[in-house]
Amino acid sequence: MALFIFLYIAIPYRTRIKNTKRRHLRFHRKLDNFMRLEKKxxxxKIKNLEILNSKLKISLKDDLVKIINNNSQENLDSFFSNFEKLHPNFxxxxxxxxxxxxxxxxxxxxxxxxxxxxKEISKLLNINPDSVNKARYRLRKKLNLSAKEDLTTFIINA
Known part of the structure; x- marks a missing residue:
């Protein structure tokens, strides 16, 4: 008789525990799937924003090059104002x-x-490429760069 009472109590209890574990496991699977989906x-979104940012920079760069090609003082001023927008505090x-x-x-x-x-800079400014190279040399000296350091890389990272 005690065995029947024990089984009468134990079997439903065990069933409830199994059901609880199954619900708990299903909940965690759903939560994991939801978290993976959110992360993805x-x-x-980040990838799309980076692509958009890249496209905007390319577009702005193209616009700046067009402005520079006109080579008037007004356009140069416009170029530098747009450049400041693209590279604040440069x-x-x-x-x-x-x-x-x-x-x-x-x-x-x-x-x-x-x-x-x-060569591109010399065309934009209507000066000799050697003049640009001399100006690059003077700029390198003022920035205290060694011969091993690349001026363009330094400027881009500044």
Missing amino acids: QKEE NETLFKIAPKLTSNELKLAAFLRLNLTS
Whole structure:
């Protein structure tokens, strides 16, 4: 008789525990799936934002190059205002490194920040490529860069 009472109590209790464990396991699986889905969606949003940011920078760079190609003072002013929007505090950062930079050296640094070659810069400014190379040399000296350090990489990272 005691065995029947024990079984009468134990079997439903055991069944409830198994059901509770199953519900708990299902809940954790759903939670894991939900968390994976959320993580995937966030990664996709971040990736999309990075792509959009890249496209905007490319678009702005193209616009800046078009403005520069006109080579008038008004357009150069417009270029530098757009450049400041794209790269805020760029000039201040350079002035912290080398406070005696001239406006022409800042222009050169801006062009280098856009990863333009000396040949492209010379075409934009209507000057000889050797003049650009000499200006690059003077800028390198003012920034205290060794011959091993790449000026363009330094400017881009500034």
